[in-house]
Amino acid sequence: MKNLIHSLIISCTLLGLYGCIGIRFSESDIATFQQKPQATDSQAQNIIKVGGSSSTTTVLKLLAKEYQAKNPQVKVDFTTNSQSEGAIASLKSNIIDIVGSSHKLKPEENNGQIQSRELATDLLLVATHSSVKGVTNLTTQQLQAIYRGDITNWQQLGGPNAKIVVLDRPEDESAKKLLRKYYLGKEKTTTKAVILNKEGELIDTLQSTPYTIGAFSLATSVINQLPVNRLSLNGISPKIENFTNGKYQMVRHIEIIWSKKPSPSTQDFIDFVFSQEGSKILDKNGFVPAK
The missing domain is CATH 3.40.190.10 (Periplasmic binding protein-like II)
Structure with a gap:
């Protein structure tokens, strides 16, 4: 960082701009820049991006809240997609990591690099x-x-x-x-x-x-x-x-769709979603966990 700043100063001087734009770097400024934390790849990997139909947002946010409470180093971000079709396209383009869908993954939506599993019935x-x-x-x-x-x-x-x-x-x-x-x-x-x-x-x-x-x-x-x-x-x-008992049949099946090669953070969240703990959270809040 120190070498980069010195290079910038030298470049400005050579161009005759150093004095007119008023750039001044003290040793304390350099120390401040050197101490400033920089984003790392590992930090970026701890952000899980989720999208999908609005009807699946409730269940996914419910699970994400519980997961983040146990894993504060992970942040689950929700996009504003209102339909699962658009979210699936974003998943295939590596824009998001997980999709919540109110319909089963269609053959024409599957590019062979994603997978799906039923999460719950609502x-x-x-x-x-x-x-x-x-x-x-x-x-x-x-x-x-x-x-x-x-x-x-x-x-x-x-x-x-x-x-x-x-x-x-x-x-x-x-x-x-x-x-x-x-x-x-x-x-x-x-x-x-x-x-x-x-x-x-x-x-x-x-x-x-x-x-x-x-x-x-x-x-x-x-x-x-x-x-x-x-x-x-x-x-x-x-x-x-x-x-x-089969008397009430108007139910919605909620699917989770994600990459066959997910990041470690995404896979860990998926494992939590389908764990016994995840099922208990679903059951407690009015959903019927998939078997």
Whole structure:
């Protein structure tokens, strides 16, 4: 470092610029530069970059928090990707290290250098704002009518005399795909529905806006103790025991995708995620760990 600084001074002098730009290096300045810590390759390797769909962020941040508490030398950074497809492309380009996906890795997405494994199952629930009193269960036909725009007032379902505000997700998002698969079918969605691109946006809006209805992660509701009304569907409540006994089927499978040649830090985090300790964290927070 000292030689570098001296070289700079000599170069400036030769160019006739030393005096006019006012560069002055004392011995104390040189000592300061020499003592300043420099970033190392090993430090850079301790940053794990994670991306993926917004629906998988909750579980990955939950695990990352616990992991970093035990490994303070490692930092897990989350990117702002809202869809798993874009995150997978970033993984293949070595921009990020791990992807959380709400769908299985497709053959056309796999370049032979990445791998995937199911992490957990997350129940998808239909919930309303706490202002919707008197409505605790919906049949398939009633849910279809709400999303279609045929039932527009909660009073029609035994609730308050208030307009129903439908919060919805884009058609290519996992929550909407699951709603269609198990309840909505090919029914058209009302044009008056409020479309929200990210699950977090839907959850925030549902909590803050009276008379709303929407579908999102049960685990997120459990972890954050959200003050919303969780609805039963056809008399079946969204509980883990109802999933394990086969009664409640609207669930989202969360996949983890990473390189076949991960960095040591990335592999260590992956090992933690799939460890018994990781499974206990998932189970405690409303997820069903994959077997």
